[in-house]
Amino acid sequence: MSERSGGAGPTAGAASTEPGGGPDAGVATRRRIGLIVNPLAGIGGRVGLKGSDGAETVALALALGAVPMAGARAAETLRLLAEGAAPGGLRGHLPGGHSPEIDLATYPGEMGEVVAREAGFVPTVLGSIQTGATTGADTRQAAEDLLSWGADLLLFAGGDGTARDVFAAVGGRVPVVGIPAGVKIHSGVFAVNPRRAAELVTEFLAGRAGLEDREVMDIDEDLFRAGIVSARLFGYMRMPYRRALVQGAKSGNPGGPSTLRDVAFGVLAEMDRDPGAYWILGPGTTVKAVAHELGIEKTLLGVDLLHRGRLVAVDVNEAQLLAFLARKPESVRARLVVTVIGGQGYLFGRGNQQLSPAVIRAVGREGVVVAATLDKLHALGGPLLVDTGDAECDAYLSGHIKVVTGEVDRVVWRVTA
Amino acid sequence: MTTIDPKSPAAEGAPADRYLEYSAIDTGYRAVRWHEKTLYEQSRPGSTNAILPAVEKGIVDAVGDVVAALPAAARRARPPEMPELSEPEILRHYIRCSQMTYGYDSGNSMGLGTCTMKYSPRINEQLAALPEVKALHPLQPEETIQGILEIMYGMRNWLCELAGMDEVTFQPRGGGHGAFTDACMIRAYHHARGEDFRDEIITCAVSHPCNPATASAAGFKVISLYPDEVTGELGIDALRAAISDRTAGIMMTAPYDTGVFDSQIAEYARLVHEAGGVVSLDQANFNGVMTRMRAGDLGADMVHFNLHKTFSTPHGSYGPGAGAVAVKKAFRDFLPVPVVEFDGSRYHLNSDLSNSIGKVGTFMGMVPNVVKAYAWVLAMGAEGLREASEWAVINNNYLIKKLLEVRGLDISWPNRRKLQEARFSLAKLHDETGVGTLDFNYRLADFGVQTYFESHVPRIVPEPVTPEPTESISKEDVDQFVAAFHHISAEAYSNPEIVLTAPHRSIVHREIHDYENLTQVPFTWRVWKRTHPDG
Numbered sequence: 001m002s003e004r005s006g007g008a009g010p011t012a013g014a015a016s017t018e019p020g021g022g023p024d025a026g027v028a029t030r031r032r033i034g035l036i037v038n039p040l041a042g043i044g045g046r047v048g049l050k051g052s053d054g055a056e057t058v059a060l061a062l063a064l065g066a067v068p069m070a071g072a073r074a075a076e077t078l079r080l081l082a083e084g085a086a087p088g089g090l091r092g093h094l095p096g097g098h099s100p101e102i103d104l105a106t107y108p109g110e111m112g113e114v115v116a117r118e119a120g121f122v123p124t125v126l127g128s129i130q131t132g133a134t135t136g137a138d139t140r141q142a143a144e145d146l147l148s149w150g151a152d153l154l155l156f157a158g159g160d161g162t163a164r165d166v167f168a169a170v171g172g173r174v175p176v177v178g179i180p181a182g183v184k185i186h187s188g189v190f191a192v193n194p195r196r197a198a199e200l201v202t203e204f205l206a207g208r209a210g211l212e213d214r215e216v217m218d219i220d221e222d223l224f225r226a227g228i229v230s231a232r233l234f235g236y237m238r239m240p241y242r243r244a245l246v247q248g249a250k251s252g253n254p255g256g257p258s259t260l261r262d263v264a265f266g267v268l269a270e271m272d273r274d275p276g277a278y279w280i281l282g283p284g285t286t287v288k289a290v291a292h293e294l295g296i297e298k299t300l301l302g303v304d305l306l307h308r309g310r311l312v313a314v315d316v317n318e319a320q321l322l323a324f325l326a327r328k329p330e331s332v333r334a335r336l337v338v339t340v341i342g343g344q345g346y347l348f349g350r351g352n353q354q355l356s357p358a359v360i361r362a363v364g365r366e367g368v369v370v371a372a373t374l375d376k377l378h379a380l381g382g383p384l385l386v387d388t389g390d391a392e393c394d395a396y397l398s399g400h401i402k403v404v405t406g407e408v409d410r411v412v413w414r415v416t417a
Numbered sequence: 418m419t420t421i422d423p424k425s426p427a428a429e430g431a432p433a434d435r436y437l438e439y440s441a442i443d444t445g446y447r448a449v450r451w452h453e454k455t456l457y458e459q460s461r462p463g464s465t466n467a468i469l470p471a472v473e474k475g476i477v478d479a480v481g482d483v484v485a486a487l488p489a490a491a492r493r494a495r496p497p498e499m500p501e502l503s504e505p506e507i508l509r510h511y512i513r514c515s516q517m518t519y520g521y522d523s524g525n526s527m528g529l530g531t532c533t534m535k536y537s538p539r540i541n542e543q544l545a546a547l548p549e550v551k552a553l554h555p556l557q558p559e560e561t562i563q564g565i566l567e568i569m570y571g572m573r574n575w576l577c578e579l580a581g582m583d584e585v586t587f588q589p590r591g592g593g594h595g596a597f598t599d600a601c602m603i604r605a606y607h608h609a610r611g612e613d614f615r616d617e618i619i620t621c622a623v624s625h626p627c628n629p630a631t632a633s634a635a636g637f638k639v640i641s642l643y644p645d646e647v648t649g650e651l652g653i654d655a656l657r658a659a660i661s662d663r664t665a666g667i668m669m670t671a672p673y674d675t676g677v678f679d680s681q682i683a684e685y686a687r688l689v690h691e692a693g694g695v696v697s698l699d700q701a702n703f704n705g706v707m708t709r710m711r712a713g714d715l716g717a718d719m720v721h722f723n724l725h726k727t728f729s730t731p732h733g734s735y736g737p738g739a740g741a742v743a744v745k746k747a748f749r750d751f752l753p754v755p756v757v758e759f760d761g762s763r764y765h766l767n768s769d770l771s772n773s774i775g776k777v778g779t780f781m782g783m784v785p786n787v788v789k790a791y792a793w794v795l796a797m798g799a800e801g802l803r804e805a806s807e808w809a810v811i812n813n814n815y816l817i818k819k820l821l822e823v824r825g826l827d828i829s830w831p832n833r834r835k836l837q838e839a840r841f842s843l844a845k846l847h848d849e850t851g852v853g854t855l856d857f858n859y860r861l862a863d864f865g866v867q868t869y870f871e872s873h874v875p876r877i878v879p880e881p882v883t884p885e886p887t888e889s890i891s892k893e894d895v896d897q898f899v900a901a902f903h904h905i906s907a908e909a910y911s912n913p914e915i916v917l918t919a920p921h922r923s924i925v926h927r928e929i930h931d932y933e934n935l936t937q938v939p940f941t942w943r944v945w946k947r948t949h950p951d952g
Binding site: 080195374378382399400401402408409410411412413414 | 617622629633637638639640641642643645646652654655656657658659848851875876877
């Protein structure tokens with residue numbers, strides 16, 4: 001059992017008695033990062049267990065000789081962050097070579113303290129844990145405690161399960177950066193690797209990063225082990241993203257990187273071209289932004305139905321959608337607005353299973369409007385993905401598709417199964 | 418290849434500057450630094466320059482009080498706020514400013530890809546500075562400028578021949594302005610046909626950003642295609658996904674900024690035409706295909722050339738830009754005016770085109786640049802142009818072969834043959850050492866070599882590097898450039914701090930690009946005063 005050790009080091013002592021207390025007080029360049037390492041994240045992967053959720057799986061993984069990886073992944077990010085304040089670190093990426101001073105707080109032992117100290121930080125250590133037997137409850141408690149401590153950003157190492165726990169505790173109240181260390185990474189809140197995580201944190205602390213809502217997703221591990229991917233969207237957390245620094249200066253979008261609002265206006269323009277149609281609105285903040293511009297309160301995680309600017313049904317499931325599509329007059333088209341899962345690229349089959357192959361066929365490929373910011377697409381670095389569970393439908397959707405990226409901007413992006 | 422001697426000063430932690438001095442490829446370059454203030458800041462009230470004599474009585478009697486002829490509302494309440502300095506002080510100021518710059522004439526500028534930095538023969542500058550050109554008045558009667566019109570008409574004919582087109586305008590002042598002219602003509606063309614509903618321009622991410630930007634400025638929606646990961650081409654399937662009954666046209670660059678020539682352009686043109694659209698090919702990257710590829714033969718309806726790139730008039734802040742737009746017969750009527758015509762004995766300026774988009778620039782265009790381009794083409798001849806393209810492509814392929822030996826550097830679309838340039842990536846170096854392309858580029862400046870062009874946006878190649886060794890570049894220039902790359906890569910792997918803190922020999926340590934707050938950048942004295950109220 002590790003005990004709370006806040007106040008042990010000079011930094012820790014200073015942090016707890018900082019004049020003014022809050023993160024906004026004192027020198028503006030001192031920023032607070034909360035660190036959570038889920039030491040058991042990813043433990044099931046190397047030994048073929050397709051996940052690490054639950055005590056039984058963890059025990060089995062350890063019995064099979066699994067070695068925890070999350071600590072090492074977090075250590076790499078922290079090492080780069082620590083060097084950020086010293087020559088040779090990330091400061092080369094910042095104008096003027098300036099790097100903000102970092103106050104770090106974390107949980108004891110393997111939940112962050114060890115790697116933080118190894119990287120040269122003198123962390124404020126909160127809470128207590130049962131060494132070797134941490135659970136999701138510890139992650140949730142840590143996230144809450146770090147938020148109370150005044151973290152400007154939560155940095156966590158883990159997988160989808162860890163992201164869910166962090167989300168359950170703090171929701172969208174604090175920006176997060178995930179260090180990918182899990183078996184399942186379907187959520188959009190993870191950097192692609194530990195180095196990019198460090199860069200994102202640095203850019204964020206320097207005030208140079210944008211913030212966007214990213215999906216918190218998880219799949220059912222039992223189904224996954226049976227070969228079925230069933231990803232559910234749990235909500236959104238805010239994550240910094242690195243702006244293309246020269247974007248806007250010479251691009252076709254003089255206003256800079258496209259925002260959700262630009263994208264929403266672009267979708268509205270598509271709606272104007274087909275005013276009589278029924279519009280099925282998929283989940284997500286991008287689609288919600290479209291509804292927002294129409295003055296409509298759309299469900300964030302659900303599929304809603306729109307006709308002539310009014311919601312006619314909310315949070316409908318596949319059966320309700322099919323019943324509706326069968327009932328509607330032949331002459332009235334049904335259209336569908338969907339977005340892309342950030343960082344992952346899924347268009348269909350993750351978090352929007354209501355939009356089943358039958359629904360997609362009824363709407364038709366040409367009836368689908370895909371909406372996403374350009375930053376989101378560029379960050380993918382690859383094609384959009386479809387995994388509807390129906391190979392024929394996946395093939396039908398594959399090819400190239402137009403994506404609304406702004407009021408007057410569209411791109412054509414490749415779709416593949 | 419440069420390796421690091423364990424006994425070198427670098428290995429012993431000597432300053433970065435010593436490290437480079439130890440190297441055989443050090444040019445000894447040190448940027449000149451002056452604590453030079455702006456002329457406004459240097460101003461000393463009362464200082465004066467040439468003192469002009471009072472107007473002679475005879476002139477006053479004949480003309481009267483010139484100022485009195487101005488309406489009161491048009492007169493200044495107080496004199497303009499100009500700096501007050503003596504002539505030698507002003508001269509010194511500009512000499513010092515020039516000493517603090519690095520330009521084509523300072524050294525090896527092959528790094529600046531997509532800029533086509535070629536040597537601009539000095540004799541052409543002298544031609545453009547002849548009184549017959551320099552003292553030309555833009556409103557001179559036609560019969561007094563037959564020689565200039567002959568030059569313009571001659572250049573028109575050559576560009577038509579090179580592009581496979583039928584008419585040319587020299588009105589645009591640069592490449593982007595040429596693209597804008599194209600976009601305006603496409604709009605006017607559909608308007609004349611009663612098809613204003615065509616409001617979408619298709620372009621691609623490896624075209625110059627002026628293609629989407631000018632289309633957008635002309636009021637079009639923009640659909641961007643992305644190159645295939647393997648072929649580097651757009652592909653028919655992607656184009657079909659973009660084409661609709663709203664397609665106004667396609668505006669794309671050929672060859673691409675990646676040096677890849679899309680083998681399916683003729684088919685793209687056919688599909689766009691079939692859909693009722695217009696095809697505009699940006700020829701800013703023409704340097705690798707002169708006399709070998711004619712846009713008109715591929716189905717293009719209009720093209721623009723950058724006289725200041727391909728035609729050496731010159732480029733890179735040592736001369737004004739000049740664009741030339743060439744079109745097929747069907748679009749002649751939409752050109753900006755005037756166009757130069759020849760009736761068999763005399764040259765004329767025709768400003769009477771029924772569907773003209775009007776003026777995109779004043780008077781006859783950037784005439785001195787047309788003179789320089791004309792002289793350059795005349796000196797080169799058709800054979801010379803062909804050979805120049807060959808040399809440029811050979812230089813680039815030699816560069817590619819040598820540069821790919823640099824640790825941490827890769828090339829995009831490696832299976833494709835490249836023409837005038839190629840887009841490399843330092844992503845591997847970045848991942849392995851933390852040194853990215855920006856850091857690398859800053860370090861390059863220490864070698865007395867022009868920094869390279871990284872990439873246009875969107876940056877689809879990570880940590881990009883885009884040099885372009887034109888026909889004016891020697892093998893020695895390429896070797897010097899490559900040697901510097903080897904040296905910097907070795908530094909990145911052994912002592913990245915040297916690169917991350919570069920440049921060490923320049924007057925500005927690191928540029929701070931804050932594109933979010935452009936309105937706060939004091940580009941003018943007036944803005945400077947507003948943003949620095951306390952001076």
